[in-house]
Amino acid sequence: MSEQQFSKAEKFWMNFKLYQLWRFLVLNIKIYTIVVQSKWK
């Protein structure tokens, strides 16, 4: 990504449902793991 507008490819991936489902799972796991580690450290 540059300092300009998002490219067509970037916009495509941002709304491509299957890829976003994958990102949803990855983000949830990442955030939950980090936050829970912090909570019970």
Next chain:
Amino acid sequence: MAKIVVIGAGFAGQTAAIYLGTRLGKKHQVTVMSNRDVFGYVPSWVWVGVGHMKPEETIFKLKPVYDRINVRFVHAAAKEIHPDPGDQYVVGEEIGTGNPVRLDYDYLVIAPGPLLNFAGTPGLGPEHGFTHSICSLPHAVKTRDAYLALVERMKKGERVKIVIGTGHPLATCQGAAFEYISNVHKDLLKRGLRDKADILWLSNEPALGDFGVNGVQVKRNGIVMKSEEFIKSVFLDAGIRWQVQTGVKKVEEGKIYWENYEGQEGVTEFDFAMLIPQFKGQPFKYIGKDGEDISAKIVNPAGFVMVDGKYGLPYQELVQTPEAWPARYQNPTYPNIFAAGIAFAPPGPISKPFTNPNNFMIAPAPPRTGMVSGMIGRVVALNIVDLVNGREPSHSERMTEMVAACIASMGDSLWDGSAVAIVMRPVVPDRKKYANEYGRDLFISHLEMGLAGAWMKFMLHHTFIWKFKALPGWQLIPE
């Protein structure tokens, strides 16, 4: 039997109340005093403000929750705190009757949320001014009505000017304003009216994407990407203009008067403006045993409760002193008083403050809302549990240690909505621990935009309301 009083039932107060009630409520007396009898899920008010969510979907009654977890509820506005040993109590005014209410305490948690200081900017705010706000539910509803009225004007072909951002040079909560501007853009796009609106982001941030936390930096493919570049791309893509490094000084009907870093003064015209006010501490009276005003022992001039931080360090020293940020949120003079959420006095700003040639200071205040509030509420509650059980407080979490995740909505649709997922560790840069110029863990910190974020925002709305209702498994949901 220990008596614990929590003032406030927002993110910090409610979190503290749930932990205290479930751990101490059966054997000790836990009481929440709040001027509202409902919990409000603040992050979803951006959707209320564009008419995409009903206000009642963001609130629930407190008393039935407290009845289940052994917490007493007093529907009253706190007015006075009498902290001197021997006779420690809070005086409130019962909502509805105006009768005085006295609550004695052994431990006190001050978590009433911010005083929205609209008076700090003449002409600001929905009650006595010309701008709107999404900082309270009634304000969000009023904002929605004004926004929908604006939409009707646009449908008739009128071109309008929309300004969204901060309404005071020391305001915080830029994230909420960012969500609102993104949702307004998306809503107008869906209505086919986007070409009828000139939308401007007007903010006190030193740079775009600063959000009052000195920006977010992430490492991707070996390259450090900053939130400034990211948000710039978002705004360019949405056709949103921006003006940062600007402090709003005054508002008149249709006109915002401001001053910037260079000392230039200017006027921005608007048809609709949503500007976040400065936050201050609630104006409680702190009264000593002889009836004298002892506010200076407990709060700073802005009304925020002084806790175990190091105050008075110059900014350059503060950024090199992560231990200056409080760990237990405990007042040094009265160790049985704790402050959680926006109520505690931060030792200074996170973003670099700036004073322009006219001696006009523009400095975003540190955000202490949402996740940060909840985490502090937990730390405070668990330390009180320790103290009540005769142990030393064993919990601490400085903002220079905290990890925070923020999902900034950019359209609520689960089909074609979007949100930016932001993770940062720590919230306040720790330049001693993280050997980079940003003072952050660049591996953990994360910045990503897409439909998945919209799904997460929707999920968080429901999971957090579940947690704040203390329904089964609430402990598994992090703050």
